Amino acid sequence: MWAFVSSLLLSPEALREGLDEMVEQERAANHGSPEEEAAIWLDRLAAAERKRDNFQDMAAEGLITFDKLRTKLAALEETRLSARKELAALEGRTERLRALEQD
Numbered sequence: 001m002w003a004f005v006s007s008l009l010l011s012p013e014a015l016r017e018g019l020d021e022m023v024e025q026e027r028a029a030n031h032g033s034p035e036e037e038a039a040i041w042l043d044r045l046a047a048a049e050r051k052r053d054n055f056q057d058m059a060a061e062g063l064i065t066f067d068k069l070r071t072k073l074a075a076l077e078e079t080r081l082s083a084r085k086e087l088a089a090l091e092g093r094t095e096r097l098r099a100l101e102q103d
Helices: 002-010 013-031 034-060 065-103
Strands: none
Touching: 034 065
């Protein structure tokens, strides 16, 4: 193990090539632009919030039952949780890429 580590330290070019390869692999794992992907997930969160408000208004007007409202709100909550999870994962991937590029 020491021989491998010391060979890398004595050959900065090999170390740089390895880091460059890791950066490219991380970029390839990101599908498209992180900013565009984040915008999509943020739009989904905003749409879910608008739908939530609309469903609550419908229930207040007596247009849907409270049982139906609960069902719809539960489905929207799943959408919101999923979007937040994807945004967190995207932030993690973006942060790893930044750290690799900095290295």
